[in-house]
Amino acid sequence: MIPSAIPNAEELGRFAIGFDERDRRRLHALWDEILDSQRWAEGVLIERFENLWGQRHGTGAVAFGSWTGGALAALRFAGVGPGDVVICPSNTFMATPLAAVHLGAEVAFVDCGRDDLCATLAEFERAIAEHRPRAAFLVHIGGHLAFETEAIAELCRAEGVFLIEDCAHAHGASLRGRQPGTFGDAGVYSFYATKTISTGEGGMLVSSRPDLLEYARAFRNYGKPDHAVGGLNFRMSEFTAALGIVQAERLDEIVAFKNRAARAVLDGLHPARLQLPEGMVSGLYKYIVFDAIERSTGRVYDEPCHRLMGHPIDLPVTDWVAEHHWCVPLYYRPPTLPA
Numbered sequence: 001m002i003p004s005a006i007p008n009a010e011e012l013g014r015f016a017i018g019f020d021e022r023d024r025r026r027l028h029a030l031w032d033e034i035l036d037s038q039r040w041a042e043g044v045l046i047e048r049f050e051n052l053w054g055q056r057h058g059t060g061a062v063a064f065g066s067w068t069g070g071a072l073a074a075l076r077f078a079g080v081g082p083g084d085v086v087i088c089p090s091n092t093f094m095a096t097p098l099a100a101v102h103l104g105a106e107v108a109f110v111d112c113g114r115d116d117l118c119a120t121l122a123e124f125e126r127a128i129a130e131h132r133p134r135a136a137f138l139v140h141i142g143g144h145l146a147f148e149t150e151a152i153a154e155l156c157r158a159e160g161v162f163l164i165e166d167c168a169h170a171h172g173a174s175l176r177g178r179q180p181g182t183f184g185d186a187g188v189y190s191f192y193a194t195k196t197i198s199t200g201e202g203g204m205l206v207s208s209r210p211d212l213l214e215y216a217r218a219f220r221n222y223g224k225p226d227h228a229v230g231g232l233n234f235r236m237s238e239f240t241a242a243l244g245i246v247q248a249e250r251l252d253e254i255v256a257f258k259n260r261a262a263r264a265v266l267d268g269l270h271p272a273r274l275q276l277p278e279g280m281v282s283g284l285y286k287y288i289v290f291d292a293i294e295r296s297t298g299r300v301y302d303e304p305c306h307r308l309m310g311h312p313i314d315l316p317v318t319d320w321v322a323e324h325h326w327c328v329p330l331y332y333r334p335p336t337l338p339a
C-alpha cells in the first residue's frame, strides 16, 4: 500500500474519472478472462459484481446497462402505469421523472430542504395526502443521503407507497453504517462516466425483496425464461462488469480519500458548506457550498425539473437552492504507481 499524500486544491480540482491506475493490470486480466471464456454476456463477472455490490448493501443486487433500466424495472414491479401518480423531487436529473413519464404515469413534484437539497418529510406527507401515489422516488443528491430518509421510508411503508431511492450520486455514503438504497423497497445506482465510481455506462438495483430481484432479472432480459415479465434488453456486458468489480473494490478507498481531502484542504476554505448530520458519511460525489465561489464545477442542477417540464407548482426551496449552491471540484487522485 502506497501512502497517499493529499494534493492541493488546484490538483484536487482537475477532472479525473475515479479510476485507479493500480487497477489497470487487474482489469486487463479480467478482460482476458472474458475473452478466453468465450462468454461475453450473462456470465460469471456479472454475478461477481452483483455479489460485491449486494454484500456491501446486505441486499440482493441486479446489474443493468444503466440507472434507467433498474428504475423502470422497479416502477413496473410496483405496477406503475397510466393513471398512477409517482412522487418525485424536482431537484434531480431529468432521468428520475422521465422514468415515470415513460410508463404513462403522472409526476407529482415535491420541494427539497435547504440543508440537504433532498426531498423533505413534510413534502412527502403533503404529496401523499394530495395524490395517493403508487410509488415515490427519493433522490440522494450530491453524495450524502437525504437527511430525512428514515422517516420518509417509514411514512411510505405506512401509507403503502412503493419507495425507490435514486442512488445515482450516493456511492459510498452511509447513515449510521446503513447504505443508501436499503431504506425503501429498492435503490438504483448509476455508474455513468462522471459518477464517484464508474463503468462508463451501467446501473445496479439493490433490494431485500426476493420477488423484486427475480422480476428485475427477468425485466432486463426480455422477460426470460417464461416471458411473464414484459421486459426488454437492459443487460450489462461482462466487460463492463469487470470494470465494476475493480471499481467496487476501490470504492471505500476513493470515498476515504475524498473525505480526507475535504477535511484537510477544502473545509477551511469553505465555511458555508453543506453540513452533514451526526452519523452520516457522504461519498462526496459533489462538495456543495452555499456561497458563490471563483472556481466551481457549477451547480448539481441549474434548472429544477418542474420548470423544465412546465409543471405549474410552486416549489420555493427548490428554486432557492437552484440559485444558491455551487460545487467545489473534488476528484480522486490515486497514489502514483511505483516505478
Ligand SMILES: Cc1ncc(COP(=O)(O)O)c(C=O)c1O
Pocket (backbone or CB within 6 Å): 066, 067, 068, 069, 092, 093, 095, 096, 139, 166, 168, 169, 189, 190, 191, 192, 202, 203
Ligand atoms: C440523480 C440521477 N438519477 C438518474 C441518473 C441516470 O443515470 P443513467 O445515465 O445511468 O441512466 C443520473 C445520471 O446522471 C442522475 O444523476
